[in-house]
Amino acid sequence: MSEAVTRRPRLGFLGVGWIGRHRMEAMLGTGLVEAAAISDPSPDMIRDAAVLAPHARVVADLDAMLALDLDGVVIASPSALHAAQSIRALEAGKAVFCQKPLGRDAAENERVVAAARDADRLLGVDLSYRFTSGMEKIAELVRGGALGRLFAVDLVFHNAYGPDKPWFYDRAQSGGGCVMDLGIHLVDLAMWLTGQDVRSVSSSLFAGGEPLAARDTVEDYAVATLTLDSDVAVRLACSWRLNAGQDAVIEASFYGTNGGATMRNVGGSFYDFTTTHNTGTQAHVIASPPEEWGGRAAIDWARRLAENPRFDAQAHEFVTTARALDRIYAGR
Ligand SMILES: NC(=O)c1ccc[n+]([C@@H]2O[C@H](COP(=O)([O-])OP(=O)(O)OC[C@H]3O[C@@H](n4cnc5c(N)ncnc54)[C@H](O)[C@@H]3O)[C@@H](O)[C@H]2O)c1
Structure with a gap:
């Protein structure tokens, strides 16, 4: 069942380095979503991101972001932070679009997918090559x-x-x-x-x-x-x-x-x-x-969020890929 859509989804962008800014620009270009907040420890990155999203509030960190009235959080921070940041955002009831990898191993991926399922919020990962x-x-x-x-x-x-x-x-x-x-x-x-x-x-x-x-x-x-x-x-x-x-x-x-x-x-x-x-x-x-093609996974998530912010069970695919990576690292 979908939820009634009453406004353009308001997004927080956490991590606005190279790929974070690229994906933000792609999403905003659709006109379907709004950049309500941006956060990054680097003042240089914030300055560049503010050019793309002049009306977004600059906030200190994820906690400050989650205190705002947001529908989703877009995460493009260093990879090892992704799982914990995604889980925090989902537990706060926000949909999440996260850069790859969603987690460092299958167990972390599973925890994020479980958090999305429990919160009943849409979870996307930037597996961009699927969209070529x-x-x-x-x-x-x-x-x-x-x-x-x-x-x-x-x-x-x-x-x-x-x-x-x-x-x-x-x-x-x-x-x-x-x-x-x-x-x-x-x-x-x-x-x-x-x-x-x-x-x-x-x-x-x-x-x-x-x-x-x-x-x-x-x-x-x-x-x-x-x-x-x-x-x-x-x-x-x-x-x-x-x-x-x-x-x-x-x-x-x-x-x-x-x-x-x-x-x-x-x-x-x-x-x-x-x-x-x-x-x-x-x-x-x-x-x-x-x-x-680079921004298409992000745009796809933004479109889906605008239509229906609820959990999509396809997110389990992220765990399958992570299990394969675990085994490549384990060598068996
Ligand atoms: N999907 C793709 O095709 C694709 C392509 C390139 C990169 N990526 C992924 O995107 C992520 C970012 O890569 P990048 O090349 O843009 O790196 P980057 O270093 O340019 O950007 C990372 C940003 O995160 C910020 N940051 C650091 N700690 C933070 C925190 N605690 N909270 C929020 N932000 C924080 C940094 O200041 C920096 O601006 C990586 O996980 C990478 O794997 C995905």
Whole structure:
């Protein structure tokens, strides 16, 4: 049942760094929601965010934000803070749109989803690659049976630079390295499209070319093979600061008994993808750049919130992806 909508949802934006401001601009651009409050410990970030949302109240922290009359909180703080901040906002009766990762492990993800269910509030996570037109087309092919029975998924995400903010390299603040930052997007695509759980995993994680050992360092290279419940084989390779020969190497390929489909970045770009439906040596283009896809998950959540702020059980998918990541880190 939906709740009567009487006004534009009033949102608080918690963490307005690079991605927080980008997603805020995308949401406000729809005209469907209002920026009622912003909060970030950095005065520089607040100054830049206030240009995008001149009427928003600047508040000291999440507590001050939750004291306001808000409908939702949009979280884009360092990753390790996401789960606790999401739970606080949900317990205060606010809907939440959170950056990935929602939590550092499956247990944290479960606690956030449980808080959303208990509060009966909408919970969204910025799994933005689901919203590329390439993945939308691939989803149609897979779900419509055009590829036959899916048996393999190849996922690659190499970033020749790695993040430019120090907190990403501190496990206490990030929760993990390239798997938590980049691999999550692609593993989520496999879990989202197959709807299955992981049966077994083998993985190798590296830091600076050495096997990852110390718990306080984060991985900058990872390879993993995940076997899903119905035997689908998912291969993941992802990295930061790899000598990749270009800015980024990004690919998600889905192989079935009757065909394949590949989304691949163009010329090393982080944003431009060409997507093909493959039969033998033939590759038929089904999506091509340019497109503005980065803000679409945020816009989708804003639209849904404006229509109905109540819990959507699809949020359990976040836990499935987090379980797969846990097993990549555990190596089994
Ligand atoms: N969905 C995507 O495709 C995507 C892309 C990039 C980044 N991200 C995620 O977005 C998040 C932010 O990444 P970023 O690159 O914008 O980082 P960033 O460092 O630019 O932004 C983080 C902001 O959080 C602020 N902050 C620190 N402590 C805070 C607190 N206690 N409460 C509120 N704000 C606090 C910082 O001052 C900073 O402005 C990360 O979790 C990252 O994984 C997602």
